[in-house]
Amino acid sequence: MTEPSLWHAQYAVLDGRVERDVLIETARRLISSVTPGQRPPPPRAQRLAGLVIPGLANAHSHAFHRALRGRAQRAGGDFWSWRALMYQVAERLNPETYRDLARAVYAEMALAGITAVGEFHYLHHDRGGRPYSNPNAMAESLITAAGEAGIRLTLLDTCYLRGGFGRPLEGPQLRFGDADAEAWAVRASAVPPADHVRRAAAIHSVRAVDEPGMKLVRDWAAERGAPLHVHVSEQPAENDQCRATTGRSPVELLADHGVLGAKTTAVHATHLAPDDIALLGGSGASVCLCPTTERDLADGVGPASSLAAAGARLCLGSDSHAVIDLFEEARAVELDERLTGGRRGIHRPEALLRAATAHGMAALGFQAGAIAVDQQADLVAVDLDSPRLAGADSDDLLPSAVFAATAADVTAVVASGRLIVRDRRHLLIDDVPRQLTAAIEAVMGR
Amino acid sequence: MTEPSLWHAQYAVLDGRVERDVLIETARRLISSVTPGQRPPPPRAQRLAGLVIPGLANAHSHAFHRALRGRAQRAGGDFWSWRALMYQVAERLNPETYRDLARAVYAEMALAGITAVGEFHYLHHDRGGRPYSNPNAMAESLITAAGEAGIRLTLLDTCYLRGGFGRPLEGPQLRFGDADAEAWAVRASAVPPADHVRRAAAIHSVRAVDEPGMKLVRDWAAERGAPLHVHVSEQPAENDQCRATTGRSPVELLADHGVLGAKTTAVHATHLAPDDIALLGGSGASVCLCPTTERDLADGVGPASSLAAAGARLCLGSDSHAVIDLFEEARAVELDERLTGGRRGIHRPEALLRAATAHGMAALGFQAGAIAVDQQADLVAVDLDSPRLAGADSDDLLPSAVFAATAADVTAVVASGRLIVRDRRHLLIDDVPRQLTAAIEAVMGR
Numbered sequence: 001m002t003e004p005s006l007w008h009a010q011y012a013v014l015d016g017r018v019e020r021d022v023l024i025e026t027a028r029r030l031i032s033s034v035t036p037g038q039r040p041p042p043p044r045a046q047r048l049a050g051l052v053i054p055g056l057a058n059a060h061s062h063a064f065h066r067a068l069r070g071r072a073q074r075a076g077g078d079f080w081s082w083r084a085l086m087y088q089v090a091e092r093l094n095p096e097t098y099r100d101l102a103r104a105v106y107a108e109m110a111l112a113g114i115t116a117v118g119e120f121h122y123l124h125h126d127r128g129g130r131p132y133s134n135p136n137a138m139a140e141s142l143i144t145a146a147g148e149a150g151i152r153l154t155l156l157d158t159c160y161l162r163g164g165f166g167r168p169l170e171g172p173q174l175r176f177g178d179a180d181a182e183a184w185a186v187r188a189s190a191v192p193p194a195d196h197v198r199r200a201a202a203i204h205s206v207r208a209v210d211e212p213g214m215k216l217v218r219d220w221a222a223e224r225g226a227p228l229h230v231h232v233s234e235q236p237a238e239n240d241q242c243r244a245t246t247g248r249s250p251v252e253l254l255a256d257h258g259v260l261g262a263k264t265t266a267v268h269a270t271h272l273a274p275d276d277i278a279l280l281g282g283s284g285a286s287v288c289l290c291p292t293t294e295r296d297l298a299d300g301v302g303p304a305s306s307l308a309a310a311g312a313r314l315c316l317g318s319d320s321h322a323v324i325d326l327f328e329e330a331r332a333v334e335l336d337e338r339l340t341g342g343r344r345g346i347h348r349p350e351a352l353l354r355a356a357t358a359h360g361m362a363a364l365g366f367q368a369g370a371i372a373v374d375q376q377a378d379l380v381a382v383d384l385d386s387p388r389l390a391g392a393d394s395d396d397l398l399p400s401a402v403f404a405a406t407a408a409d410v411t412a413v414v415a416s417g418r419l420i421v422r423d424r425r426h427l428l429i430d431d432v433p434r435q436l437t438a439a440i441e442a443v444m445g446r
Numbered sequence: 447m448t449e450p451s452l453w454h455a456q457y458a459v460l461d462g463r464v465e466r467d468v469l470i471e472t473a474r475r476l477i478s479s480v481t482p483g484q485r486p487p488p489p490r491a492q493r494l495a496g497l498v499i500p501g502l503a504n505a506h507s508h509a510f511h512r513a514l515r516g517r518a519q520r521a522g523g524d525f526w527s528w529r530a531l532m533y534q535v536a537e538r539l540n541p542e543t544y545r546d547l548a549r550a551v552y553a554e555m556a557l558a559g560i561t562a563v564g565e566f567h568y569l570h571h572d573r574g575g576r577p578y579s580n581p582n583a584m585a586e587s588l589i590t591a592a593g594e595a596g597i598r599l600t601l602l603d604t605c606y607l608r609g610g611f612g613r614p615l616e617g618p619q620l621r622f623g624d625a626d627a628e629a630w631a632v633r634a635s636a637v638p639p640a641d642h643v644r645r646a647a648a649i650h651s652v653r654a655v656d657e658p659g660m661k662l663v664r665d666w667a668a669e670r671g672a673p674l675h676v677h678v679s680e681q682p683a684e685n686d687q688c689r690a691t692t693g694r695s696p697v698e699l700l701a702d703h704g705v706l707g708a709k710t711t712a713v714h715a716t717h718l719a720p721d722d723i724a725l726l727g728g729s730g731a732s733v734c735l736c737p738t739t740e741r742d743l744a745d746g747v748g749p750a751s752s753l754a755a756a757g758a759r760l761c762l763g764s765d766s767h768a769v770i771d772l773f774e775e776a777r778a779v780e781l782d783e784r785l786t787g788g789r790r791g792i793h794r795p796e797a798l799l800r801a802a803t804a805h806g807m808a809a810l811g812f813q814a815g816a817i818a819v820d821q822q823a824d825l826v827a828v829d830l831d832s833p834r835l836a837g838a839d840s841d842d843l844l845p846s847a848v849f850a851a852t853a854a855d856v857t858a859v860v861a862s863g864r865l866i867v868r869d870r871r872h873l874l875i876d877d878v879p880r881q882l883t884a885a886i887e888a889v890m891g892r
Contacts, residue, residue, distance in 0.1 A: 070838045070846025076791025108833040236788075296849075298784035323834070323850060336785065338744035345522030387554040387853075388769070390879035391886030392516045400516025403742075404769060407833075408854035433836035440837030 007379060007414065008041035009052035011397055014371055016350040018051065018397045026377035029416040034371055046419075048381040048412055051397050053353065054369045055115030055378025055415060056326040057360025059288045060229070060267050060317025062120055063102040063142070064093055067440045069322060079235050079297045086320075087172040090123055092443050095132065098123065099141035101439040105321065106149035107429040108436060112324050112407035113380035115151055115415040118288075118317065118364045120202050120229060120267070122158035122176040124187070129174035139191050147196050150420035150428045152376070154364040156229045157188040158202040159209050159217045165245040176204070181213035185220050196416070198365045200227040203259065206242050206250040214257045227263050227365045229288070230254065233276070234268040234299050251276035260285050265315065265363040270294060270302035277303055281310020286363040289355075290319035291332030301336045305346045314351075315360035325407040330356045349399035377417035383409045453825060453860065454487035455498035457843055460817055462796040464497065464843045472823035475862040480817055492865075494827040494858055497843050499799065500815045501561030501824025501861060502772040503806025505734045506675070506713050506763025508566055509548040509588070510539055513886045515768060525681050525743045532766075533618040536569055538889050541578065544569065545587035547885040551767065552595035553875040554882060558770050558853035559826035561597050561861040564734075564763065564810045566648050566675060566713070568604035568622040570633070575620035585637050593642050596866035596874045598822070600810035602675045603634040604648040605655050605663045611691040622650070627659035631666050642862070644811045646673040649705065652688050652696040660703045673709050673811040675734070676700065679722070680714040680745050697722035706731050711761065711809040716740060716748040723749055727756020732809040735801075736765035737778030747782045751792045760797075761806035771853040776802045795845035823863035829855045 005026045012022035012034075019036035023045060026032060041047060067089050072082055093101070102119075109117055119142050125131050134140065139155055146153035160176035161184075163169050169177040178184040191199050201221040203209045209217065221228035232250050233239055242250045251272065254260055260283035267288045269280060280287060287307050294300065297320070308314050316329040330352040337346045358369030361376075368376035382401050384392060386409045392400035413421035426432050451472045458468035458480075465482035469491060472478060487493060513535050518528055539547070548565075555563055565588050571577050580586065585601055592599035606622035607630075609615050615623045624630040637645050647667040649655045655663065667674040678696050679685055688696045697718065700706055706729035713734045715726060726733060733753050740746065743766070754760050762775040776798040783792045793801075804815030807822075814822035828847050830838060832855045838846035859867035872878050 067837070069850055070835075070842045073795055073845035073849045074791070074842070076789065078789055082790065108836075111833055295781035295785055296790075298788050298790050300788065301785055335741035339741055339747055339782065339785070342744050342746065343522065343524055344528065344742075344744050345520070349519055385879045387557055387879055387882065389516075390554075390882035391513070393890065394892075396516045396520070399519035403519045404515055406852055406854060408852060433831045433833055436833065436836035444839065446840075 005417070006042065006045040007048055008038065008045035009048045009379070010050055012052040012371055013054065013353065013398060022052070024371060024379065026417045029377055031371065031373055031375050031377045034373060048379060050384045050411060051382045051401055052371070053380050053382060053401065054357040054371050055376070055380055056113045056356050057315065057364055057369055058109055058114045058117045058318055058326065059265065059315040059360040059363045060120055060290055060319050061117045062320060063105040064089060064098065064123065065320040066105045067101065067443050068320065071444070079299065082297055089443065090175060091127065091172045093123060095137040095141045097439065097442050098138055099145050101443060102142050102145035103148050103429070104432060104435040104439045106146050106151055107426050107432040108324050110149050110151050110413055110415065110420050111410065111424065111426055111432060112326065113410040113413055114326060115378040115380070115413065116154065116361060116364055116366055116368065117146065117151060118154040118156055118229065120156045120158055122160045122204055124178065125175050127175060129169070129177055135187050136191050143192070143194050143197050147194065148428060150418060151415050152196045152198070152366060154198040154200050154227060155191060156200050156202040156227070157191060158204050159184040159213055160204040161209050161213050164207045165241050181216040185216060188220065198227070200229070200365060202228065203230040205231040205238065206253050207238055211257060214254070214259055218257065218259050221263065225263070227265065227363060228259065229265045229267055230259065232266040232269050233271045236271050239271055249273060249276050251279050255279045255283065267317065268294065268299065268302065269307065270299050272303055277306050277310050281307060281312045284311060286313040286315050286359065288315050288317050288363060289333055290317045291329050291336055292323050293319035295332070296320060296322040301340045304333050305337055308347070308351070313359045313362065314355040315363045316356050326356045327402065327405045327407065331403050349402045352402050353398060377414060379414040380410055381412040383411050451863070452488065452491040453494055454484065454491035455494045455825070456496055458498040458817055459500065459799065459844060468498070470817060470825065472863045475823055477817065477819055477821050477823045479819060494825060496830045496857060497828045497847055498817070499826050499828060499847065500803040500817055501822070501826055502559045502802050503761065503810055503815060504555055504560045504563045504764055504772065505711065505761040505806040505809045506566055506736055506765050507563050508766060509551045510535060510544065510569065511766040512551045513547065513889050514766065525745060528743055535889065536621060537573065537618045539569060541583040541587045543885070543888050544584055545591050547889060548588050548591035549594050549875070550878060550881040550885045552592050552597055553872050553878040554770050556595050556597050556859055556861070556866050557856065557870065557872055557878060558772065559856040559859055560772060561824040561826070561859065562600065562807060562810055562812055562814065563592065563597060564600040564602055564675065566602045566604055568606045568650055570624065571621050573621060575615070575623055581633050582637050589638070589640050589643050593640065594874060596864060597861050598642045598644070598812060600644040600646050600673060601637060602646050602648040602673070603637060604650050605630040605659055606650040607655050607659050610653045611687050627662040631662060634666065644673070646675070646811060648674065649676040651677040651684065652699050653684055657703060660700070660705055664703065664705050667709065671709070673711065673809060674705065675711045675713055676705065678712040678715050679717045682717050685717055695719060695722050697725050701725045701729065713763065714740065714745065714748065715753065716745050718749055723752050723756050726753060727758045730757060732759040732761050732805065734761050734763050734809060735779055736763045737775050737782055738769050739765035741778070742766060742768040747786045750779050751783055754793070754797070759805045759808065760801040761809045762802050772802045773848065773851045773853065777849050795848045798848050799844060823860060825860040826856055827858040829857045
């Protein structure tokens with residue numbers, strides 16, 4: 001690989017401030033020096049026009065849900081009826097179609113400035129729950145997909161043992177389930193390593209994993225210092241069932257079993273009581289908000305500012321991929337709280353960008369998300385000459401990008417030191433839209 | 447003008463359905479024939495790739511607010527403190543800078559597929575309220591701007607007489623006010639005609655126009671068969687003041703004075719009582735939702751589905767231009783109600799597209815917004831090969847566009863029979879982003 005190792009950003013976000021003419025040196029995958037005010041740029045530096053931000057972290061993804069985009073919008077119903085549609089897609093996938101779809105989706109993410117993704121992976125087995133001859137065939141499909149798309153992957157190998165409190169796995173869920181938590185651990189431990197992959201764990205939810213299972217997954221992650229993610233309180237019905245069965249809220253149950261902590265990420269955390277907020281914040285956990293999915297699935301608006309005030313680190317995910325645009329996710333955190341609270345300026349623009357970058361990378365176990373020495377060399381150039389950002393004040397480039405940029409404004413992306421997007425084109429995947437179309441048609445039919 | 451008068455759409459939305467290979471003939475400014483299933487296209491037809499939808503109607507615009515994009519996001523506060531920032535911009539404008547800014551903003555709209563705009567125009571006079579030597583200098587700036595950008599304009603000449611219930615105009619508001627309603631009518635009647643312009647009226651709000659003034663504006667519009675727009679219940683404080691002063695809600699007050707009717711558009715209509723909803727619906731009025739502005743200004747989520755069920759016609763505006771993207775406005779109507787109601791599929795995708803097209807055009811007084819004979823010849827091509835829409839099912843192109851397309855996916859625009867955007871470039875305005883930057887810097891400084 002002979003990528004240039006010297007970059008010159010017209011503007012760059014350094015430690016929450018925007019600096020001009022920033023020279024960034026990279027050595028292998030890391031940033032080795034950062035020097036603002038370098039004018040003129042050295043001749044051998046590759047120019048990055050516009051505003052350069054750290055790589056965006058998509059901390060919660062189910063890649064295959066991308067096949068539902070647009071298809072699930074005629075249906076009415078609620079989260080649970082949407083889930084039935086999603087299960088129909090899950091039933092159709094095999095290791096090849098899963099790989100091809102994930103590769104195209106990860107390439108779409110790369111075009112949107114995402115340099116690392118957390119894949120909440122539960123589609124482990126063949127139909128009916130039969131293991132593939134390679135029990136991690138599906139996980140390896142994701143690893144291949146991310147590698148080919150040029151982004152890092154945190155494989156959140158998900159433990160999913162039951163269909164609900166006291167209910168067995170049913171129908172498509174059989175594909176998600178290992179025989180028990182020990183079998184999950186044996187399989188998850190056998191996922192092969194790769195340079196671009198962080199191997200990690202997930203508890204699907206309190207409804208899908210029993211209490212001994214939670215503890216086992218917790219210990220597995222703790223032994224490895226690995227991130228541990230868990231869906232929490234996306235829907236009131238889950239809270240009701242959990243309280244009826246265990247006498248506790250999902251957050252209380254997780255706290256009681258030692259699942260919360262600085263390496264834990266609670267995904268959604270939408271319907272919380274004040275005690276839940278205090279527990280999550282006090283544990284130093286991350287909370288992954290997925291606002292465009294929470295809008296799409298009618299989940300509601302979570303208490304993001306209260307969580308942040310209590311000590312939780314907010315990060316972001318595009319989850320079901322109704323859209324893939326981390327700028328939209330970031331501003332939605334603020335805008336949706338404005339709608340419910342009647343006040344503006346709840347989250348500072350710098351905090352929203354941090355959620356989309358450094359906090360997300362931390363939740364995924366990567367030393368990344370800032371343009372600083374020893375961080376992963378992830379750089380994302382945002383066009384300041386689009387109709388959306390034209391006229392932005394040079395003192396307000398950061399809020400302008402957070403509140404007005406879109407995925408379409410990303411022009412260049414460096415991921416772990418490698419240029420993977422230039423002039424809005426993916427350099428490793430030819431014609432991403434065509435590959436998306438082919439991969440989706442292979443699953444859904446024409 | 448030698449524009450081609452024969453168009454061939456790969457797909458087109460006809461009467462809420464998507465048809466293939468649609469041949470569309472235009473004669474002067476109107477559509478003269480529409481024929482689906484024309485394969486191969488006649489050689490002289492100009493090809494429109496992707497999904498062709500009717501022209502988008504931006505039914506509520508304050509063009510000059512575009513200068514605040516990104517600049518007003520560091521501030522906290524609420525709607526009223528945001529208004530103070532907006533007033534600072536209003537103070538700086540003159541007929542030349544107003545024209546240049548509006549032209550660039552209307553060109554941004556054209557690039558986003560908007561073929562007609564309703565400008566809620568209240569910045570009538572020079573500082574301190576001194577009339578310009580041409581009393582309609584500012585209105586004529588807007589007329590020139592829309593003409594140069596190639597889109598139609600409904601000039602909603604706005605009556606603004608007082609700073610609030612029982613309060614005189616103050617500071618920047620002096621520029622908005624005519625001496626009294628009669629003086630407003632004299633000036634509004636003198637706005638010159640133009641082919642691309644519909645002259646119409648607005649009552650700024652119940653707080654800014656007294657009851658005799660409302661009646662006069664109502665009669666002025668009725669005599670001319672002109673659209674009449676009015677800001678209604680954007681903020682609870684307005685409702686409280688109105689009820690304290692008049693004993694009625696803003697909607698009740700407008701209804702009592704005969705302001706509501708089929709040519710009336712209530713803008714925002716966010717904080718309504720059930721009686722207000724019944725009055726608006728029963729009158730056959732339009733309601734213009736501005737969801738991205740309502741998010742931005744922390745206004746809240748209005749009762750859109752109840753209004754539609756009661757008989758109101760929903761339409762859309764980008765209002766403060768925090769973003770200019772009618773696709774985002776359209777889906778936000780549904781998504782924000784999902785957040786507050788916990789249900790999906792409240793508004794059908796076809797209804798959301800109709801709000802963005804036919805309903806908006808009706809609210810602006812244009813026979814447009816459908817691809818059908820005798821409608822204004824407005825055609826907007828949406829790229830189906832972007833990462834956002836790739837993989838869309840051919841049976842679900844309409845919901846896919848409504849829920850996943852963005853302004854950046856508009857590739858070509860025909861407005862009143864004239865091709866104004868091709869290959870994402872404005873054909874009449876060279877380098878729209880540069881003109882936006884220049885126009886905003888001329889007002890705000892560098």
